[in-house]
Amino acid sequence: MQAIEKTAKTVQEAVKQALNELGIEREEADIEVVEEPSKGLFGILGVKPARVRVVIKNTIGLRAKQILGNVLGAMDIAAEVKVHEENENVHINLEGSDLGVLIGRRGETLDALQYLVSLSVNKNQEHRKKIFLDIEGYRKRREETLQKLAIKLADKARQRGRNVVLEPMNSLERRIIHTALQGRDDIATFSEGEEPYRKIIIAPKKY
């Protein structure tokens, strides 16, 4: 946990300096006024500056932000890390240009990074939080692509009257496909194989 003390003429000024130095926002810090400023007598006798102690809040989201910041720094990648915590979920979005390298093939790198960040921030915690890492809305776009693909392949399965086997996907992506097709009564979906090669099969229903 990082903390610093700062002195300045006013409390506000001292807080501002401390936040600047730590590189964090006001809401990411716990602030304690160690000493109130005093103008003294006629501004000469007993003039005391304000003294504050600023501590970085130790939440899971902020720890995630810090680790990601460190990793991105080491990779020479400039990106803004935006964290949004709600209940049991922590949503992190990375914004910047040229972040494709962090997404990787089919989101492989993004998933790996999300997994590692989640492990490290939840390490030895009593209450675990789920980490959702996204880059420039990649996951949303991927979800839409998969939904379209699901509908296309379901039509194909029905027309040909044969099973259509999809390529291996992780559980989240399989779930998107299952969900997209669960309302259809002309086909059925199920998964086959062992992780990480588990894949979906779309089967036409025969009447």
Place this chain on the structure above:
Amino acid sequence: MREVVEILAKALVDNPDKVSINMVEREKSFLIELKVAPEDMGKVIGKQGRIAKAIRTVVKAAATKQKKKVIIEII
């Protein structure tokens, strides 16, 4: 790359001060050797090597600018 392995490893283990990393440049690859405290081995390898695989994936991304392969060994 070395730094990326170090940050990730230190974030995962219980004894970050016992993490040590050695990088050797070879003809066609970089070999990064990662050493952690014996009781932390599981934290950098994971069930069926899942964590080790994730570390390798991220480091591979960090090394795309390099022409050489990166090999990470946990010892």
